[in-house]
Amino acid sequence: MEELRLSHYIINKLCIVSFHGDMTYGEIFEVQFPLATLTNRNLKGFVINLKEVNQIDSMGIALITALLHKLGKRQIPLVLCEVSEDIQWLFEENDLEMVDTEKDALAYFSSDLQTTTKEPAFIVS
Numbered sequence: 399m400e401e402l403r404l405s406h407y408i409i410n411k412l413c414i415v416s417f418h419g420d421m422t423y424g425e426i427f428e429v430q431f432p433l434a435t436l437t438n439r440n441l442k443g444f445v446i447n448l449k450e451v452n453q454i455d456s457m458g459i460a461l462i463t464a465l466l467h468k469l470g471k472r473q474i475p476l477v478l479c480e481v482s483e484d485i486q487w488l489f490e491e492n493d494l495e496m497v498d499t500e501k502d503a504l505a506y507f508s509s510d511l512q513t514t515t516k517e518p519a520f521i522v523s
Contacts, residue, residue, distance in 0.1 A: 400452055404429045406436060412507050413439065414500065416447040421458025430461070437468055444469055445503040449480030459488055466494060479503040 402425035403418045413436055419425060437444070446462065448454075462478070469476050470493075477495045479502060489496060497503050 399424065401425060402429055404432060408439070408441070409504075410508065411440065411442040412445065412504070413441050413443070414445040414447060414503070416450065418450040420452050421448075421454040421461065423455060423457045426457045426461050433461075433465065437465065441474055443507045444474055444476045445500065445507075446476065446478050447480050447500050447503075448478060448482070448485070449500075451482075451485075454485050454488065462489070462494075463492060466492060475507075477503045477506050 399422060400419040402420055402422075404415055405418070406413060406415045408414075415433070415436065417429070444465070446465075451458075466476050475495065477497060478489060479497050479500050481489065481496050486496065495506065497506055
């Protein structure tokens with residue numbers, strides 16, 4: 399198993415979170431607090447990039463589903479991107495918007511994010 403890490407940046411009140419590693423039982427706990435901290439911010443949208451996720455189990459799915467519900471209560475949309483074909487079917491039954499690339503996810507929220515500045519990011523490992 400590969401240790402799960404997350405990195406993020408915020409642009410125009412849109413948070414883009416990338417997971418790196420295995421979204422599995424033993425690894426999820428490391429990212430729960432930083433992820434909760436991000437979801438408590440005043441955001442207009444949330445993107446999860448799964449490009450570098452090697453494995454996902456029920457705990458990884460539960461984390462994303464819980465995030466969907468938490469953000470949904472605040473009417474903050476969640477979009478997944480870079481979801482491999484091997485795991486796309488896991489999310490098709492949820493009300494999750496999925497797009498191909500991070501660029502597509504940014505376009506989903508706004509066509510003009512080029513003129514904004516990024517907030518400092520952090521990486522959790």
